[in-house]
Amino acid sequence: MGRMSGPVEDLLARSHRLGADPRTTNYAGGNTSAKGTGTDPATGEPVELMWVKGSGGDLGTLTERGLAVLRVDRLRGLRNVFPGVEREDEMVAAFDFCRHGTGGAPPSIDTAMHGLLDAPHVDHLHPDAGIAIAAAADGEALTKQIFGDRVLWVPWRRPGFQLGLDIAAIAAEHPEAIGVILGGHGITAWGATSDECEARSQEIIRRAQRFLDERGTAEPFGPVRRGFEPLPTAERRARAAALAPVIRGLASTDRRQVGHFTDSDPVLDFLSREKLGPLAALGTSCPDHFLRTKVRPLVLDLPADAPLGEAIDRLRELHAEYREDYAAYYRRHAEADSPPMRGADPAIVLVPGVGMFSFGADGRTARVAGEFYLNAINVMRGAESVSRYAPIPEAEKFRIEYWALEEAKLARLPKAKPLAGRVALVTGGGSGIGRAVAHRLAAEGACVVVADRDAESAERVAGELGSADIAVPVTADVTDAAAVRAAVDAAALAFGGVDLVVNNAGLSVSKSLLETTEADWDIQHGVMARGSFLVSQAAARSMIAQRLGGDIVYVVSKNSVFAGPNNLAYGAAKADQAHQVRLLAAELGEHGIRVNGVNPDGVVRGSGIFAGGWGAQRAAVYGVPEEELGAFYAGRTLLKREVLPEHVAAAVFALTGGELSRTTGTHIPVDAGVPAAFPR
Structure with missing residues (x-):
């Protein structure tokens, strides 16, 4: 694929600026394009090309590989074979015949919107202010009032080839226009240069926002409802933590989901207002919103200070009703060729006084769903402040949610990793075996909470794993019950x-x-025996509330069964942990919680314990130089191999990755073969 550095670089820079502000466009939402001249590799002749954000990309992080590159003459030639709006989905496949060169991203459904317009540069965005006008009951009149003939109104039409034809016709008939408001959807702007196009996009957004600010009513969501005000911060967060596992379990009825919690001021304000129920029931409007948030959220209809047990019982009732309603929605609109129902659980759960819980297949998807619903709140606020919020009809939402093209996009997603959707808590995660375990679990798809009493180490390891969508650090001394909770x-x-x-x-x-x-005895039993008990107890409470089962893995030691010299307190504490595995496996099995252990030999390299003085002590016991201790341990094994942190991490994954789903109450040796430590 030939590179035209001018148009491509300008397009990417513009996309990154536009995608940096969630009020301008959502994550993975909107698309931008640029046209320019390239060379036909077959003839060597110049040819007009268009670079446009491909399917599934994100403006804020767009790269050249994320662009689809098409020949403009072929794309516009599709007008001659367009079979009509009832068969317009066929045009997406036709875009492949317009592609230039090899590689590049697959073209999206919005490609026609960009290619059929004569303008060299086009932006299609989903700004909150623009959608507020687009989703207002009298959006057409408001568009005229705000923009005159500079920005025109396009009635709702599902994205596709016909919408591209509509916009191109309006632009041709109104050469003075700089863009359009797309009913129920967003905005599209164009320009002769990249800078002009971006300036016009920003002009539309700013003028719409200024109109809302100057003309909007002070309380578009109505007055605050008594008892629905936000709880004080500490009480709110504690209640959210208590409710989160219950809500996550409900939202994972069809398939396991990761959750995300948001208690920002705009969310809490919306949840406290009289119009919460009616507006939430209307659902979101912009296709990019409801594809990630579902057509409507689940809303707890109790005051913020309702007893916790009452709130949980009501959430379970509302969840059952939500599933019934969603199934009825599917039945109302599904046709013979509609994709199967993907699941009837909510993606957004709103709890007045507490906040918003959003869900997705992984941490990023869960967070993004919440961001999209915050955008929807902003849209509703804007529309209600100057008019009445009137989203697109339910039938249209279904046509997009169960669109064959959306189904195809989902089918292109890579296969989920073994631990996708799982949330792991690793204690002592800031170094050694814990760090290796955290890395392995994250690599296998889990979200990881890295807990360590050393805050700096926990933060460093969490940072190594990636963003907060993947890992978060927690400072915790496992001997402190409050810190564990x-x-x-x-x-x-x-x-x-x-x-x-x-x-x-x-x-x-x-x-x-x-x-x-006594201090030696107490500290070792405090960290390993007491600490494991406290962590398992607190985690089991959460797992039982979720009703999703779970795994508890103890990193024990061969010393739990092998009587090494000068090792009383450590060996006894490890034996305590080893029996906790058996006791908890017997107790928690009815909840689907499996409890297992791994028994490593001495892990010298990369170990925080050995580096902290234990290595020197054990080397002295065995009469070898400390730097040769790893080789000494290896030499006494059957395999003559040293055990490293990643070997222990592999055993933890083997126990939790899904292949050993019927294994509980056992210990896996990771010692390269120490006969005296064989389990018995």
């Missing part, structure tokens, strides 16, 4: 709950019986 609450607020716990936090002091002090 706070860590589990952090998992609930970050990702909706917890599914997979790795009890890895540990330390060791190597002393003989006579040299071991």
Whole structure:
């Protein structure tokens, strides 16, 4: 694919600026294009090309690989073979015959909107202010009032080839126009240069926002309802953490979801107002919104200070009603060739006084769903402030939600990783085995809460794993029950709950019986025996509330069954952990929670424990130089191989990745073969 650095670079820079502000366009929403001259590789002749954001891309992070490149003459030639609006979906396949060169992203349904317009540069965006006008009951009159003939109104039409023809005709008939408001949808602007196009997009957004600010009523959502005001911050967050696992479990009835919690001021204000119920029932309008938020949210209809048990019971009732209503919605509109119903659970759950819970297949999708619903709130606020919010009809929403083209886009998504949708809490995650486990679980698709008493280490490892959509750090001393509960609450607020716990936090002091002090005994039993108990207890509460089952894995040690010298306190604490595995497996099995352990040999390289003095102590016990301790351990094994942190992480994944779904109450040796430590 030939590169035209001028148009492409200008297009990417413009896209990044427009995509940087969620009020201008949503994540993965909108598209931009530029036309220019390239060379036909077959003839060497100049040819007019169009670069346009391809299907599934995001403006803020768009790269050249995310652009579809098409020949403009062929694209416009499709007007001669357009079979009509009833068969316009066929035109997406026809776009492939207009592509130039090899590679590039697949063209999106909006390609015609860009290619049929004569303008060299085109932006199609979903700004909150623009959609507020587009989704207002008298949006056409408001468009005229705000823009005159400079920006024109296009009645709602599902994105496709006919919409492209409509916009091109309006632009040709009104050469003074700079863009259009698309009813129920968004805006489109064009220009002779990239800068002019961007300036016109921003002009439409600014003028619409200024109109809303100057003409809008002060309380478009009505007065605050008594009892529905936001709870104080600490109480609100505690209630959210208590509700999150319950709500996540409900939202995962059809398929496991990751959650995200939002309690921003705009969300809390909307949840406190009289119009919350009626407006939420109308659902979102812009296709990009409801594709990610579903047609409407689930709204808890109780005051903020309702007893927790009452709120949970009511949420379960409302969830059952929501599923019935969604199935009825599907039946009302499904046709013989409609895709199967994808699931009847809500993607957005609104709890007055507390906040918004959003859900998706992974952390990013869950967060983005919440951002889209915040955009929808902004749209509703704007429309209600100057008119009446009037989204597109339900039947039209269904046509888009169960569009064959959307189904094809979903089919192109890569296969989910084994731990996709799972939320893991790893204690002692800031170094050594914990760090390796956190990396492996994240690589296999899990969202990870990295817990460590060293805040800097937890933050560093979480940063290594990626953004907050993938991992968050938590500072926690596992001997402190309140700190442990706070860590589990952090998992609930970050990702909706917890599914997979790795009890890895540990330390060791190597002393003989006579040299071991009470403090030595207490600290080792405090961290490993007591700490594992506290973590498992808090996590089990969350897992039971979710009703999704779960995994608890103890990183124990071969020393739980092998009597090594000068190792009383450590070995006894590890034996305590080993029996906790058996006891909890027996107790938690009825909830679908599996409890297992891994028994490593001494992990020298990369170990925080060994680097902290344990290595020197054990080397002295065995009479070898500390730098040779790893080789010494390896030499006494059957495989003559050293055990590394990633080997332990592999065992944790083997236990939790889905292949050992009927295994609980067992211990997996990761010791390269130490006969004296064989489980018995």
